[in-house]
Structures are given as structure tokens and as C-alpha cells.
Amino acid sequence: MDCSLEDHGIQTVVHSKSGSMCQIHEFGATILCYHPNPDKYSEVLFVSRDAVLNGTKAIRGGIPLVFPIFGPPADKENDDMPQHGFARRNFWKMDKSSLSDTETEAAMDFTLTVAADNDKIDGRGTKGLWAPSATTSPACELRYRIVVKDESLTTTLTMTNTGTIAFPVQALFHTYYEVHGKAALDTSKCSVTGLQGYDMVDKVDPDNSKSPDSTEAITILKETDRVYSPPDGKNEVNVTLQLDRPTHTPIMCTAKGSVDGTVVPVSCVVWNPHEEKAKAMSDFGDDQHHEMICVEPGILGKPILEPGKQAVLEQVIAVSTTS
Template identity: 45%
Template sequence: MTITTLRHSSGSSCKIHSFGATVISFATDREHLFLSNDAILDGSKAIRGGIPLVFPVFGPSTAPSTMPQHGFARVNHWDLIESTETTASYTLRLADVTAGRGEHNPWSIEEVAKNGIDVLLKYEVSLGADYLLTTLTVQNTGKTAFDMEALLHSYFAVPEKATHDNSRTFITGLDRYSIVDKVTQESGHAQPEGEPVVISGETDRVYDPFEGKTSAQVQLVTPQRNLDITAEGSNAISCVVWNPGKEKAKAMPDMHDGAHEEFVCVEPGILTDRMIRLEPGDEAFLKQTIKAIVNK
């Protein structure tokens, strides 16, 4: 396992762990990503924090598949193929996927051998004075089409333990997006125009675009700084907002005590209609730009 550090002449920095090609730090004058104090960094499980990569499924697999939650991209070692002071590029080939395939699904070893499925994942990270750009590209290099979802599971740090302070921490830019609430099991309603998204206890919602938009502009407002989060992709861009709340966080062995007050996940992804089909030779991409605006 290796950690690659990028440094900009302005003083900003970024760190990428080779396990899952997980960005574990992005800092300007302060850190903007959350990493649990109890995160496991030895490659035995997905890293709790930073920007884990979700592919080829979001959330739990559908039975009878035994693929683990969020797929295999975040639980395998990625190869660093190029780096400079401010950029890094990683690849993951299906042949190198040793964990997380599960059984009874198209990505299992048996099914891949039978159907000729193959994929090449590329991940590029670029650091600027006040921004971080991450781009995931999925190439179907096999002989058979496959269904996929992809998501950047971004954990953003919230200063002053203010995640659940709705007057100081909130999200804008999701007006009119339809909502699937996984906590209340409600769906079929939309985010009211002009009303920010807030975190109240356990929060797990998928916001789907109202017109199949292939871009999204979201702002996370916190006490000390705001983050402009811009995402675009080859397909409609949804956005997941997640925080486990106090009780669920306590049950997570890699989440330190009180961590639920210190972060919120704002996660752009290709999730609309819960799968897209990628034909042989085709590509899909998902790009995110995080720009830090420090409050004076």
C-alpha cells in the first residue's frame, strides 16, 4: 500500500491511498475532507472517509448476488501509472480485482469467464490552489455489455462539530430534484425550491435530477468555509446525501466517537434509473470538482 502526495505551489495538498485509489486528504489552509480517526488503512476493508470510489453497484447488491456493498472499486489496489507534483493517474483492470466480486452476479469469476465481460477503470486526480478535480472513466474492454453504477462517495469535513446545526450547515443546489429517502422509505416528492437540504439525525437520501441533467452544481455551507461541488458525467448525475447519525455511527467499528457531528457525505453519481448499460467499446465518465471558499 502506498500514499501519493500532491502539492501545489500555493500550499494546497492532496493525498491518495493506493487502496481503492482513495483520496484521503484535500487541504488548502485547512482540511476539507473527513477521515475517521479509526479508519483502517491496511487494505483489509474500505477506507472510512476521503473519497471512496463506488463501482459497479451503489448500495447493497440485489439477491442472489453476494457482491459487497458499493462494489469492488474501493476494496482493491489500484496501480499508479503517472504522477507529477499536482496530478496523479491510476488504473484498475478487472484481471487485477481480487476482492469484492462476490458470487451469483455478472462480475463473478465464473460469469466473467463465460460471458467475456471486461472493464478498465481509470482515475485521475488534479490539484489546484483552491480546488481538487477527480475524474473516473469506465471503459468496456470486453465482448459483452454490462450494467453499472458509479459514484464518488465524498466525505466532507464539517468544522466545529456543526453537522446537525441546520442554521450553519446545509446544502444548496438540489432544488426540484426528486427524493428517495432510504431512512423513511418515502419517495415521489421533490426538494422544494429555495429550501436547503439539512442533516437531522440519520440521513440517507438519493436526489435524482428532474430533467436527466448530466451536470450538477451544489454548495455545502459550513461555519468556517463553503465548498462548491460541481459534477458532470456521460449520464444523468444524481446526488446522495448521507450521515449515519449518532446510533448508527456508534455501531461502526471504524468510526470514532462523535464522528457523525464532524462530516456530511455529498456524493455525485451515475445512479438515475439505478443502472446504465455500457456496450463493448463504450466509455462512461464521472467528474467532480471541489472548490474551497474560506469564510473570512
């Protein structure tokens, strides 16, 4: 993805001291580009060359936001909300008062307000819990803070229940990482570590699910869509990604979550469509499964967010300085 891209609805955050920068599309508040200190590092995120950027569908790549559901609706007969919810399918507002550029970091916030009866929010569905209704539907305010430093990007999604109806929370950073040299299927060059001991549900091959998974390094050998849930006592995600980067520096991803101030477990999804599914997606290049891997931390346990309370999901993507 060319970080010089100019298009309607795209905002840029630049940390003046280090040159680190990211670009955010107002549609979905989707981060399109994260380039840490350009004198030392290369682009971190992947965006499909066929991604649609005109606001007609969720953007394929970068960091789309998943909320308030992960995956398809649990009850398809009663909820026609699209897969992964509505956060990534609507235009967010950039908060000008949040802009900052200091010695240590640059920051920008985006907001999306969902009133209980607002039928202009695309993707709420017409039959389920979130279907617009002044009396029976939830309301919320989403605030997304993006902080760029010399060698890290921090994304924080704060979800506030502003209505009178409690609702279950699922939220996830659907992060697409760029694998350099088209090496995503090379097990010696692309891997994810840090999820050993997690329960693993294999959505492509359920018979391959493991509880707990003893695998040290996750690699891409075929279509991969796995959900890793932490063992008891472990709430934060802390993974290392080898992405065949030019400087051979791995990427570290950490994530944590809370609901009403109480820490909640954060799961992690690993996804690559591989050849057959890549060809079936109109907004994804037929061969681009060689260029990316998704590692997606999120709150997937469906904790209940009561009126007036907040849930928070935070992700930190950092260039490793220890290798």
C-alpha cells in the same frame, strides 16, 4: 485527518506553486486528504479516526470510489457482490507517467484492470454478472485522474469496457466532508443547497420521499440517507456546502457524467449516520457524526456500457471565492 500521515501505499500530490495537496491511499485509490492552499484554507475532507488503513476493508472517509454498483446488489439471490462494488476494495496502481506539477496544477493517475476471469479482484462476487468467467463476465479498465489546483480538486473516473460483455454502470464519489467545530447537526452552520426540485428518495424514512423536493437547504436533524435524482433537462450536479469552515468560505461541488460520449444525468446522495448508526459502526467514532457530512454525486441510472465504450464521471470540489 493528519495530512502528514505516512503509511505504506499512500501517495501524495502537491501543487508546488500554491501548496495545495492531497493524499491518496492505493487501496481503493481512496483520497484521504485534500488541503487547498494552506496559507488561506483548512482541510476539506473527513476521515474517521477509526478508519482501517491496512487494506482489509474499505476506508471510512475521504473519497471512496463506488463501482460497478451503488448500494447492495439488486438481486441478492444471484449476486453476492458487497455493497458499493469492488473498486474501493482493491489496490490500484499509481501511473508514474501521469505525474505532473505545472504552474497551474499537479496531477496523478491510478488504474485498476479487471480481466474477465481474474478471480484475484476482491468483491466481484461468485454468482452474479461480475463473477470471474472467461466467457460470461465483463472486463474493464478503470482510470482515476486526480488534479490539484490552488483552490480546487478535480477527480475523474474513466471506465472502459475492455471485454465482450456489456454491463450496467453505476459509479459514485462517496465524498466525506469535514464539518468544523463539530457543527454537522447545527442547522445554522451546516447545510447543502442546490438540490431543490430534484426527486428525493429517503432511504431511512420512505414516507418522507418527495417528487420533486421543494427543500432549499438540506440539514442534518436525524439519520440521513437520501438519494436526489435530477429533473428532466438537468444533468449536472451543482451544490454549495456550508461546513462552518474557519474562513467561512463554502465549498462548491459540481459533477457531470457521460456514457459513450453522451451526457447522462448525475444524481446526488446526502448521508450522515447520526448517533445510533455511528455507534454501530466499528470503524467510525461514536461521536463523529457531528464532524462530517457526505455529499456524493454519481451515475446511478444504470446506463449500459457496451464493449469498447467508455463512461466518465467527473467531480470538482472548489473553495468558493464569491462569498
